[in-house]
Amino acid sequence: MTGYDVLAEVYEWLISDAKLPPAEFAASFDDVLSLLPSNAHVLDCSCGTGQLAVGLAGRGMRVVATDASEAMVRRTAELSEEFGACVRAVRANWEELPDHFEDDTFDMVFCVGNSLHHAAGATGRGAALESMSRLLRPGGRLVLTSRTWELVRARGSRLDIRDRLVRRNGRDAVVVYRWEIAPHWEDEHHIEIAIAQVDATGLVLVRSELLSCWPYRYEELEVELHRVGLRTEVSTFDLEAENYMVVASKV
Known part of the structure; x- marks a missing residue:
């Protein structure tokens, strides 16, 4: 987990x-x-x-x-x-x-x-x-x-940057997914999710986490x-x- x-x-x-x-x-x-x-x-x-x-x-x-x-x-x-x-x-x-x-x-x-x-x-x-x-x-x-997961694995490892800003609590952010697709179904895969918040001054604050997954x-x-x-x-x-x-x- x-x-x-x-x-x-x-x-x-x-x-x-x-x-x-x-x-x-x-x-x-x-x-x-x-x-x-x-x-x-x-x-x-x-x-x-x-x-x-x-x-x-x-x-x-x-x-x-x-x-x-x-x-x-x-x-x-x-x-x-x-x-x-x-x-x-x-x-x-x-x-x-x-x-x-x-x-x-x-x-x-x-x-x-x-x-x-x-x-x-x-x-x-x-x-x-x-x-x-x-x-x-x-x-x-x-x-x-x-x-x-059949669809996810068919696309292979990739960087998925969402095409629009998401607004929450008066703040905007860009959401990014980085997929590490392992060679075999039973192998441990990884998804890194990053949320890049942009404040009113243009400052960017990034929070990210690398998550393990087994498709x-x-x-x-x-x-x-x-x-x-x-x-x-x-x-x-x-x-x-x-x-x-x-x-x-x-x-």
Whole structure:
């Protein structure tokens, strides 16, 4: 796992305009949320700065938010306080989740924001999925979003500089991704993310973090979900699309 502790302070520049307001982020999952009772018990186990968790709490759900980064958990707690939302924020990586929560606890578990690839290889990914499955009640659902790694690897190592400034809190920034694509799927890959903030005087402040990741094919993910007792109900996987979502229910 990697921590995002540096990027946590500027993570809002990585969130799209449409998903920055908590209510709008939650609304992007309206289709799956319609399957839940109003007081559902929900876990966001890669919560980032808390936009989704706070949005879900705003709908009356009982929400727990976890992240491997202490800084992300702190920012989630701060956002919850700002919105007056009741969110329990806990620092925990995926493997530690069963140490904090009983099995069969949650109606829905979210693992979104392209986070699963930070689990270390097939073994780490399997352990992460096993932990998430354990915490779901029978019939509960895992909602997972992922990059289309088949597409990412086909493009090879590269520098991706976003073509426009992003404005947050009255400040502009340029977002840069540097991809290090390893020779083989099972090898450790790297993404360096840099956020270059530009102030009113033209001064540039750069924050960057080098993140490890282990990509996976969609077909591998399907097998791993089945192995931990989850059955795919919905999949938006498309080899030509940048990202996809999978909704899988616990058998």
